[in-house]
Every structure is written in structure tokens, then in C-alpha cells.
Amino acid sequence: MSEGKSPPRSPAKLEILVKEPETTEDLVVLALARGGLEEVVKVLQNWCGSSEIREAVKKGLSSREPVDRFLHARRHAVEIYAKQHSLVPATLMADIVGRRGRKGPQGAERYQLRKAREFLENDEYALAAAKALAGHWENNRAGKLDHGAYLKKITQGFTFEKRRV
DSSP states (O other), rough: OOOOOOOOOOOOOOOOOOOOSSSHHHHHHHHHHOHHHHHHHHHHHHHHHOOOOOOOOHHHSSSOOOOOOHHHHHHHHHHHHHHHHTHHHHHHHHHHHTTTOOOOOHHHHHHHHHHHHHHHHHHHHHHHHHHHHHHHHHTTTTTOEEEEEEEEHHHHSSOSSSSOO
16 A cells, blocks of 8 residues: 655745834834834934934924823812812912912913813823822811911922923
8 A cells, every 4th residue: 555645735825914114103113112222323323423313302302301190190189179279279389389480480380280181181090190189188188277388298298390300
């Protein structure tokens, strides 16, 4: 009896479809994922030169750092607390933070409070944290009448400023 030999099977060839990056952001994300930030900077330095990279960084980065969600939550907690006690939130915030040489601290604080409120409209977890923090402050107030001094003392453990990295 002769055994029939079947022809050797070739491994299945899979055709991989790779989607080409469509935007600059796609290319950068792909480069960062494959090589890391240092490699991307080295390639840019070799391609463009250091001076062009510095100029692009100066133009591309704003002077203001992004504000994190915790800072927005703390600011909004002050606004919630102020409204619970029929206080002006911007004035209360200015009492807590201080004038710091500003001509119109209430206006600056009003702007920051508005930005925090707008941010928290889209972040339900940070909004819940702000409400919980305001409730905590209210529960631990123990009848103190000077809200500005009370909150200033409580909030000394954290800042209402942007983080510097």
C-alpha cells in the first residue's frame, strides 16, 4: 500500500491592511508609540535643526499651562459653598486667594470660576467631587460666620493656582 503524499501546505498568507495616517497628529502619535519622545526629538533635530525646534516650541506652547480637573473642582466647590450662603462667589474666592497685587481680583476670580463651571458641565465625576467638597466644608463649618477666613484656613493644604511642572 502506498501512502499518497499530499503536497506540502504553504502557510496562509494574511494580507494586513495598514491604514495610512491621515493627519499630523496621527503621525506624531505613531512615532511616539514606536520610538518615544526622545527619538522623535532626535529625528526632528537632525531634520530641522535645534533653532527651528526651539522656535516651534515657543510658538506652539502657550504661556498658560492647562488647568487640571481637580483645580476646577476646588474652584467650583467654592462657588457652590458661596451660593449656599448667599455670598458672591468671586468675592469669596478673592478673599481666599488674596489680592496678589491685582487691580481687580474679583473680576479675575469670576473669570476662573466661570471657566471651572464650563469645564465641569462636561465632567460629571469632577462635578460630583466639587459638590462633595462643598458639602464637607458646610458640614465642618460649625457655625463660623467669617466664611472667607474659614475657607482660607481649610484650603491652605491645596492651592488654587496652576501647577508648575
